[in-house]
Amino acid sequence: MTMAYLPAATRRSSDLSKHAAEVFAEAEDHPVTVTRRDGESLVLMSQREAEARAGLLNFAAQLITVTLEDGGTLAERMSKPFPWMLAxxxxxxTTCAHELVDAARASFATDQPHLAIAELTSWQETAVAIAAGLRSVDVDWLDGGDVVARP
Structure with missing residues (x-):
């Protein structure tokens, strides 16, 4: 079994003191494990990465709560922690509920928190737009003056 959320890059603590700018630049792209001779290894990551992981864990906690509740469909149960779904x-x-669960599963399986957070944000913004009175309209996609099927 592989461990999720382990940084792919490893640096020695001496690299951090000798080549700080290089290590920091690497940590902006992805988490970096900093090994130490005199203590436990540490993980250096961007605030954005830490917040994305915290957001995914919060979302997962809400999904677990929903799955443990009795009664109602998944969509009905999810509308409680996510009342914007009622719009x-x-x-x-129903589609939203299933797509959010699928996105959360994909996020955990691939160690990519943004997949679930982007799906959640997209559905929430759609609900807000609908609540604000914006309705979908048929759109003709144009390509060189010809109407084409939506990509």
Whole structure:
């Protein structure tokens, strides 16, 4: 079994003192394990990365709570912690619920928190737009003056 959330890059603590700018630049791209001779290894990551992981864990906690509740469909149970879902049509609530669960599973499986957070944000912003009175309209996609199918 592989451990999720372990940084791919490892640096010695001496690298941090001798080549701080290089190590910091690497940590802006992805978490870096800093090994120490005299203590436990540490992980250096950007604030953005830490917040994304915390957001994913918070989202996961809400999903676990929803799955443990009795009664109602998944969409009905998810509308409690995510009341903005009530702005969606019943069919869209069902689609939203399943897509959020799938995105969370993909995030955990691939160690990519942004997958679930982006899906959650997208659905929430859609619900807000609908609540504000913005409705979908048919759009003709144009390519050189010809109407083409939506990509």
């Amino acid at each position: 969606l049509s019943p069919a869209d609530r």
